Amino acid sequence: MFENIIDKKLVFAGTKKKFVKSPQYIVLHHSGASAEQTVEQIHKFHLGKGWLGIGYNALVDKNGIVYWGRGIDYVGAHCKGYNEISVGICAIGNMDENIMPDAQEKSIVKLIKEIKEYYPTIRKIVGHKELSATDCPGANYPLSEIIDLVSKQDGQSEEQEEILMILNEGDKGASVSAMQSRLIALGYDCGYIDGIFGIKTKSALVAFQGANNISATGVLDNRTNIVLEGAISEVKLPQIKKGNSGQYVSILQRLLNRRKYKLSEDGIFGKLTEAAVLEFQKKSNIAVDGIVGKNTWHAILS
Ligand SMILES: [Zn+2]
Numbered sequence: 001m002f003e004n005i006i007d008k009k010l011v012f013a014g015t016k017k018k019f020v021k022s023p024q025y026i027v028l029h030h031s032g033a034s035a036e037q038t039v040e041q042i043h044k045f046h047l048g049k050g051w052l053g054i055g056y057n058a059l060v061d062k063n064g065i066v067y068w069g070r071g072i073d074y075v076g077a078h079c080k081g082y083n084e085i086s087v088g089i090c091a092i093g094n095m096d097e098n099i100m101p102d103a104q105e106k107s108i109v110k111l112i113k114e115i116k117e118y119y120p121t122i123r124k125i126v127g128h129k130e131l132s133a134t135d136c137p138g139a140n141y142p143l144s145e146i147i148d149l150v151s152k153q154d155g156q157s158e159e160q161e162e163i164l165m166i167l168n169e170g171d172k173g174a175s176v177s178a179m180q181s182r183l184i185a186l187g188y189d190c191g192y193i194d195g196i197f198g199i200k201t202k203s204a205l206v207a208f209q210g211a212n213n214i215s216a217t218g219v220l221d222n223r224t225n226i227v228l229e230g231a232i233s234e235v236k237l238p239q240i241k242k243g244n245s246g247q248y249v250s251i252l253q254r255l256l257n258r259r260k261y262k263l264s265e266d267g268i269f270g271k272l273t274e275a276a277v278l279e280f281q282k283k284s285n286i287a288v289d290g291i292v293g294k295n296t297w298h299a300i301l302s
Contacts, residue, residue, distance in 0.1 A: 001114050005058070005066045010043050012053040016074040022121035025086035026112055027079045028146070029128045030137040035062040035093035039069065042090075051077050056090040058111060064103030066111055072118060079131055087115055087122075095138025105142055109149045116150070125150065167220035171197040174302075179220055181301045182232050183208060184258055185251055193258040232301065239293040244269045252292055255300050256280060 031037055043054040055077035056069040069090070070076045078088030089111060091104055116122045127143045128136035137143070167176060177195040183204045184190060190204035202218040209216040212227050220228075240248055250267040257263055261276045274290045281288045284299040292300075 001117060002072065005068055005111075007068045008039050008043075010040070010053055010069075012070075013047055014052050016052060016070060018073055019075055019084070021085060022119050023085050023087050024121055024123050025082060025131075026115055026122055026125045027082060027086045027088045027128055027131065028108070028125065028137050028141065028143065029056065029078060029088060029090045030095040030141055031059075031090055031092045032094050032096070032136060032138065035098065037092055039067045039092075042092075043069075046077070056088045058087070059090045059092055060104055060107045060111065061092045062101050062104050064101075064107035066107050072115070079128055082131055087119070089115075091137065091141065095141040096135065097138075097140075099140050100142055105146060105149075109146055112146070112150050166222070167197055169197050169199070169202045169218065176201070178302045179205070179228070180258070181255060182228055184255055185235065185237070185301060186228075186231055191258075192260070193255070237297045239291060240269055241291040242269050242271070242274045249273070252277075252300070259300075 031042060039054065039059055042056075042059070046054050052070075054069040057072060057074070057076045057078070059067045059069050061067070069088075072087065075083050076086075076088045077083055078090070079086060089108060091100060091108060093100070093104070112125060125147050127141060128134055167179060173195055176197045177193050179197075180190050180193045180195075180201055183201070184193065186208065188204035188208050189200070191198070191200035205220060205224070206216045206218045208228065208231075209218075209224055212231070214224050214227060217224075237251075238248055240252065245268045247267065249269045250265050252269075253263045253265045253267070253273060256273075256276045257265065259280070261280075263273055263276055277292055277296065278288055278290050280300070281290075281296060284296075286295045286299055
């Protein structure tokens, strides 16, 4: 979220005020001046009005580049009476005289979506003139088109979420066991593979998310699940059997032990490990040969 947004490190004439309540509106503006105007120039202009600095929360230029103005967490100065409860986005340029370039429109749509994700309290997207006596954001501003595009993309992401699994602390069942097995195979300790999403499983998941640059929520969401599956498929678990030794034997022993077998996790595939594998294969209805290949790994990880 909010990747590729440029922070110009603007210096404000005082301490910016944080939102007290989560905003409810997104207010769309145009700068009403040249499309070549820079964020710094607008900042200077607003400072000149005796304000803290640039009044918009974010700005989008004609090439679709997005900049922070006052920022996402701070009360702006862009729509009198609504600043405390709204996020203001400025399209740099004059939408009375010009048409909005596609790149700018696309970036505004994406930004609105991200703001709505960040503030689920947002319930309305409006043009400035709907709230104040002004012509802003300009006659050519594609307001309804932008609102349509935002809601269309919203619908698509909701569908995806329905299809893909989301597991939370407190959940139970086979999908929790599968997640636990995968985490253990990747070296994250989540206790027993018991199908119960408890505190230990949650902290293992948080550690996995942290190591993979996913926000560490401790929830198995779509994104985390995809990354977890990718990590497992990259491990390329080798075929192992009696007589082998090494880290994959240790992983196997650990995975079996989490299923209540009692092997020493020494990385040596001996008689006892083989007996446990044979029993596990029998229980899982796969070929009972004591050889841990694709099918056995698959069974143990699912
Ligand atoms: Zn405006």
